[in-house]
Amino acid sequence: MLVGFQNQGNLGLGYLAAVLRRSGYAVQVVDIEQDPVEIVRIARELNPVLIGFSLIFQFFIDRYAALLYLLRTNEINCHFTMGGHFPSLSYEQTLELVPELDSVVRFEGETTLLELVDAVVGGEDWSQIHGLAYRAGERVVLTRPRALLEDLDQLPYPERDYEPEAVLGRGIMPILASRGCARTCSFCSIHTFYRAAPGRIVRTRKPAEVVCEMQMLHEERGTTIFLFQDDDFPLFGQVWRRWANEFVDELHRSGLSRKVIWKMNCRADAVDRDLFIRMRDAGLYLVYMGLESGSEQGLETLHKQINVEQNLKAVETLKSIGLMFEYGFMLLDPSSTFASIRENIQFLRTILADGCLPVTFCRMLPYDGTPIKDELARTGRLRGDICNPDYDFLDPRIGEFYEELKKLVSLSGWIHGLKAVTTQLGWAWHEVATMERLFPVLPGFDQYKETLRDITKRSNALLLQVVEDLSCRFSDNRPLAWAPPVVEQARKGFLDELLKERDAFVYGNEEILIDTLEQGGGFTFVDDPPLELTPEKILLDTSTSIN
Numbered sequence: 001m002l003v004g005f006q007n008q009g010n011l012g013l014g015y016l017a018a019v020l021r022r023s024g025y026a027v028q029v030v031d032i033e034q035d036p037v038e039i040v041r042i043a044r045e046l047n048p049v050l051i052g053f054s055l056i057f058q059f060f061i062d063r064y065a066a067l068l069y070l071l072r073t074n075e076i077n078c079h080f081t082m083g084g085h086f087p088s089l090s091y092e093q094t095l096e097l098v099p100e101l102d103s104v105v106r107f108e109g110e111t112t113l114l115e116l117v118d119a120v121v122g123g124e125d126w127s128q129i130h131g132l133a134y135r136a137g138e139r140v141v142l143t144r145p146r147a148l149l150e151d152l153d154q155l156p157y158p159e160r161d162y163e164p165e166a167v168l169g170r171g172i173m174p175i176l177a178s179r180g181c182a183r184t185c186s187f188c189s190i191h192t193f194y195r196a197a198p199g200r201i202v203r204t205r206k207p208a209e210v211v212c213e214m215q216m217l218h219e220e221r222g223t224t225i226f227l228f229q230d231d232d233f234p235l236f237g238q239v240w241r242r243w244a245n246e247f248v249d250e251l252h253r254s255g256l257s258r259k260v261i262w263k264m265n266c267r268a269d270a271v272d273r274d275l276f277i278r279m280r281d282a283g284l285y286l287v288y289m290g291l292e293s294g295s296e297q298g299l300e301t302l303h304k305q306i307n308v309e310q311n312l313k314a315v316e317t318l319k320s321i322g323l324m325f326e327y328g329f330m331l332l333d334p335s336s337t338f339a340s341i342r343e344n345i346q347f348l349r350t351i352l353a354d355g356c357l358p359v360t361f362c363r364m365l366p367y368d369g370t371p372i373k374d375e376l377a378r379t380g381r382l383r384g385d386i387c388n389p390d391y392d393f394l395d396p397r398i399g400e401f402y403e404e405l406k407k408l409v410s411l412s413g414w415i416h417g418l419k420a421v422t423t424q425l426g427w428a429w430h431e432v433a434t435m436e437r438l439f440p441v442l443p444g445f446d447q448y449k450e451t452l453r454d455i456t457k458r459s460n461a462l463l464l465q466v467v468e469d470l471s472c473r474f475s476d477n478r479p480l481a482w483a484p485p486v487v488e489q490a491r492k493g494f495l496d497e498l499l500k501e502r503d504a505f506v507y508g509n510e511e512i513l514i515d516t517l518e519q520g521g522g523f524t525f526v527d528d529p530p531l532e533l534t535p536e537k538i539l540l541d542t543s544t545s546i547n
């Protein structure tokens with residue numbers, strides 16, 4: 001039995017389940033979001049030889065600790081193990097916080113888990129298996145680290161035992177073309193995870209293998225939207241550029257370039273006009289970039305090894321070739337000053353000026369296994385705990401500003417929650433992109449896009465103004481014209497307006513949308529590649545909170 005966060009499909013558990021099934025084991029994947037009592041019921045019914053828990057978000061650790069306790073007190077006595085970034089890098093804390101665990105599987109888990117299950121099933125000693133951490137009395141024992149998999153194509157395709165999510169009836173599936181990241185951003189634990197284990201850090205699959213998996217999913221599961229969850233899609237430098245070109249060739253060869261669309265994550269410095277035009281014409285419809293900061297000082301602190309101009313250039317290039325994008329952005333980081341906050345606001349205004357996508361930002365959090373967390377600890381600024389990592393700003397007024405921002409603006413209502421303005425606008429834009437690529441031209445489409453752009457522009461402008469004014473109150477003691485009920489009313493107003501417009505358009509075209517789906521076609525791919533767009537004629541696409 002494998003337990004993890006299943007929303008949008010958990011590829012880690014998918015690979016683990018596939019490897020175990022290939023060896024003849026029956027595996028059930030269970031969603032951690034279910035009622036714990038139901039999980040206990042499933043465990044009782046299955047009576048598994050082992051339960052593997054996947055902890056990919058460290059702030060879930062308390063929830064896992066409570067679940068494991070509940071399972072044990074309900075006499076589920078099989079082997080409990082756990083894997084993921086946090087348990088791999090912070091195995092001692094994991095074993096301490098979750099005492100019911102028998103072991104922790106460190107780094108990539110496929111081979112280690114299989115060997116562990118074989119040993120448990122055979123009643124053999126598992127304590128020497130490579131890649132484990134476990135308690136022995138008062139001590140924590142580490143076995144030899146397990147090397148990273150050399151050839152990802154030796155793995156079976158990940159299991160996907162769930163009904164896929166869909167946009168307008170078009171099925172979505174996550175997929176991986178590579179593992180690992182060669183960069184060293186200070187706020188990210190990905191590179192530490194892959195560097196702490198022996199072996200090659202970045203491994204790519206063969207383009208033909210990736211396309212084969214996509215073909216299988218398209219034919220057997222009806223998937224038309226693929227989300228590449230690679231940390232950093234292979235694009236950068238000669239070797240990966242060749243890889244990306246080969247991938248595009250394979251998509252054309254298989255015919256998939258005219259049947260499916262796909263999204264990937266990359267850095268801004270990988271955005272190359274010619275390559276991205278080729279990828280766009282092979283189905284790429286959405287690019288997620290970790291822009292992270294609009295201030296040079298912020299980018300340096302985050303060790304992005306990129307500058308603001310490169311970030312702006314990437315956005316401009318994507319817009320000019322009609323590719324929609326999403327971005328990650330940290331309004332606040334440990335080096336923040338009021339000047340950098342203002343630079344960040346200005347940067348967001350610049351990239352969002354055309355209402356192309358909703359504003360999003362967060363505050364950098366010092367996750368375990370990241371260089372920035374170690375640095376904050378070294379300088380005595382680290383605060384909080386594993387579930388709520390935190391730090392002191394250099395200027396205490398910035399901490400006060402952020403606390404006040406949370407009171408003035410319901411951040412979960414504006415940006416982060418499921419029903420937040422940004423999330424809902426993101427979905428609306430995502431639908432638009434799907435309509436553009438996968439459905440025939442709908443009556444009133446241009447007008448609807450124009451309306452979406454207008455709502456996006458106005459809501460972005462208001463939110464950024466509130467943030468800026470509040471920062472001025474703390475930096476310069478300027479009076480603040482905003483009160484929480486005013487901001488809240490504006491938020492609700494934007495949301496209501498959006499839902500009204502969206503529903504009117506989508507339900508107004510319901511018949512065409514359903515007919516298209518029933519006929520299994522409607523792809524608007526044309527023989528000629530999409531028109532090149534001049535900056536003045538930029539399509540106002542973009543954004544989804546799907547990432």
Ligand code: B12
Pocket residue numbers: 005006007008009010011012013015016051052053054055056057058059081082083084085086105107108109110113176187188189190229230231362367368546547
């Ligand atoms: C896809 C993804 C998501 C998906 C999740 C889909 C899902 N259900 O899995 C979505 C979009 C929902 C998501 C959301 C978020 N994410 Co996210 N996400 C990722 C991403 C890019 C890829 C995960 C993945 O599929 N990896 C590929 C698989 C094959 O690798 P894996 O999961 O690591 O599994 C392997 C090993 O770890 C190990 N293993 C893992 N589990 C287990 C279990 C057992 C029993 C064993 C033996 C081994 C084992 O073996 C696996 C196979 O080799 C990662 C980055 C990353 N590289 O992991 C970030 C990442 C996990 N996300 C992160 C964050 C911060 C978030 C958000 C908070 C973002 C936000 N601001 O909203 C939200 C949180 C959502 C929530 N619950 O509240 C951080 C977590 C940081 C931390 N230390 O906690 C990561 C690491 C990104 C980063 N650079 O910091 N995310």
Ligand code: SF4
Pocket residue numbers: 181182183184185188189190191231232267290
């Ligand atoms: S943030 Fe992205 S580019 Fe930077 S190290 Fe992490 S995965 Fe790599």
